[in-house]
Amino acid sequence: MxxxxxxxxxxxxxxxxxxxxxxxxxxxxxxxxxxxxxxxxxxxxxxxxxxxxxxxxxxxxxxxxxxxxxxxxxxxxxxxxxALLPTGPVDRAAVRGMAAIIGCDVHPLGNLRILKYLTGELGQPPESVRSWVNRWIGDGFAALETLIAKHGGAFAFGDRPGLVECYLLPQVYSAARFQTDLSPFPKLMAVAERALADERIxxxxxxxxxxxxxxxx
CATH class of the missing domain: 3.40.30.10 (Glutaredoxin)
Structure with a gap:
């Protein structure tokens, strides 16, 4: 135990x-x-x-x-x-910022209680809810694609998985559920696929x- x-x-x-x-x-x-x-x-x-x-x-x-x-x-x-974070304070802040794009600006807008409110109290149909989710995923992933191009190696920041992957993979999983078009984000998806090949992850x-x-x- x-x-x-x-x-x-x-x-x-x-x-x-x-x-x-x-x-x-x-x-x-x-x-x-x-x-x-x-x-x-x-x-x-x-x-x-x-x-x-x-x-x-x-x-x-x-x-x-x-x-x-x-x-x-x-x-x-x-x-x-x-470590999930790099050593230098600037690099650590950069990684935290990448994670926060998902943790603060994308995920909260598509979690279960928000979706229930959209379909329940606001009476939105499934296609509207899907559009809502895809809008915020797309905005966040576009920013991450740029930051991965700047900071990434084999993974989102450098050459080993860390904090960004902790946040990124669940959002990619959610994106697949909501049929988000992920083709505009090749660097992001390459990181996700590489991370999922790690048996720990x-x-x-x-x-x-x-x-x-x-x-x-």
Missing amino acids: SDIVLHGYWRSGTSYRTRIALALKGLDYDYRAVDLRAGEQHGETYRALQPQGLVPAMEVGGDVLVQSPAIIEYLEERWPEP AAAHPDRQPDADGETK
């Missing part, structure tokens, strides 16, 4: 990015599935753990950490090697999680 317990959902982008970070750090953890479609995140038990009712939450050493950026930063500080894929059910919608 591991000292780390990750509460997540197989298809959640934030859970996926946290799994990648744990995998790149080589850390073992116990996984506790939270079924978002069944509403388990709103139950008293989970709300006592994570007051927002969002995934992931991570228990470690008797403490509970929430919000994937904070969890990943904790992992980097607690287990600095292998591949093991974090949604389809390989114990609660995966094959649902694609």
Whole structure:
């Protein structure tokens, strides 16, 4: 039994990015599935753990950490090697900025609760929701394509996978679900394909999680 317990959902982008970070750090953890479609995140038990009712939450050493950026930063500080960030302050800021394009400006606009609001309270049809998601993915990926051309090597920043890949791969997975045209982003997609060839990262894929059910919608 591991000292780390990750509460997540197989298809959640934030859970996926946290799994990648744990995998790149080589850390073992116990996984506790939270079924978002069944509403388990709103139950008293989970709300006592994570007051927002969002995934992931991570228990470690008797403490509970929430919000994937904070969890990943904790992992980097607690287990600095292998590093997710480069060494210099400017390079570290550049990597954090690339990750934030997804974490701050793309992913939040297409997560489950936003999509439910669009289809529920606002009554938007599926084609409008798809257009909404694709707009923000396209804007973010266009910026990342430029930054990868500037900073990238084999991966998004330099020649080994790190923080950017933690954020990028879940968004590429989401883009495929929403049929986003990814042909304008060849450098970004080359990074994603190379990262997915790494077995550590591949093991974090949604389809390989114990609660995966094959649902694609």
